[in-house]
Amino acid sequence: MRLVIQRVAQASVCVDGICVSEINSGLLILVGVENGDTEADADWLAQKTANLRIFPDESGIMNRSIIDFGGELLAVSQFTLMASTRKGNRPSYIRAANGNEAESLYQYYCRKLGEIAGAVVRQGVFGADMKVGLINDGPVTIIIDSKIRE
Numbered sequence: 001m002r003l004v005i006q007r008v009a010q011a012s013v014c015v016d017g018i019c020v021s022e023i024n025s026g027l028l029i030l031v032g033v034e035n036g037d038t039e040a041d042a043d044w045l046a047q048k049t050a051n052l053r054i055f056p057d058e059s060g061i062m063n064r065s066i067i068d069f070g071g072e073l074l075a076v077s078q079f080t081l082m083a084s085t086r087k088g089n090r091p092s093y094i095r096a097a098n099g100n101e102a103e104s105l106y107q108y109y110c111r112k113l114g115e116i117a118g119a120v121v122r123q124g125v126f127g128a129d130m131k132v133g134l135i136n137d138g139p140v141t142i143i144i145d146s147k148i149r150e
Contacts, residue, residue, distance in 0.1 A: 001041045001105065002081045004030040007054050007140035011074050013124040014131045021122040026071030028134050031109060032081025033102035034095050034147075041146035042105050046112035054140050062140070067117050075113070076124035076132055077106045099127060 005027055012022035029049060054062050055069035066073065079102065083091035096102065103126045114121040124130045144150075 001034060001037045001045055001109070001146045002032040003045055003049065003142075003144045004078075004081065005049060005052065005054075005142045005144065006030075006134060007137045008074075009135040009137045011132070011134040013074065013076055014133070015125050015128045020125055021074055023072035023074045023122055025137070026069075027066055027073050028132070029073065029075045029113075030078040030081060030132075031075055031106050032078050033097040033105045034082050035097050035101075037097060037101075037105055037146065039105070039108055042109040043112055044149070045144060045146050046109055046116055048144055049113055050116040052142065054142065066119070073113065073117060073119055073121045074123070075106070075110050075121050076130065077102065077126045103127070 008026060008028045010022070010024050011028040013020050027049070050067055051065045053065050055064040055066065055071065057063040079093060079096040082096035083093055084095060085091050097105070106126060110121040110123060
């Protein structure tokens with residue numbers, strides 16, 4: 001699984017011109033699921049997301065997690081995070097998990113993150129053509145891959 005985590009002042013997801021989810025200050029998390037990913041990958045990523053210290057403390061140093069900060073969470077499924085661009089200029093999505101498997105792990109990740117963070121995880125609409133709007137705060141953008149546990 002691969003995540004792009006953005007600290008945001010606000011973020012929203014719209015489908016067919018209707019806003020389906022929105023948050024104020026917190027994290028926008030783009031979630032990609034790869035063939036072979038498991039609940040163990042989702043568990044590790046949920047733990048990492050909830051405890052990632054990217055919010056400022058009283059001294060302005062990034063030393064607080066979403067749990068400490070009390071911000072909001074919005075997770076959006078995005079199979080294009082699994083793109084391979086090794087050959088040519090047209091991305092291949094062969095590594096992306098199929099719809100049922102991907103949706104199941106995406107939902108599992110959202111539940112685990114909500115449990116760990118003690119917060120509601122708002123979501124996009126799985127498989128829909130979504131318009132994601134955000135105001136990146138910082139900007140702070142972190143990429144985490146469960147296969148490359150840095």
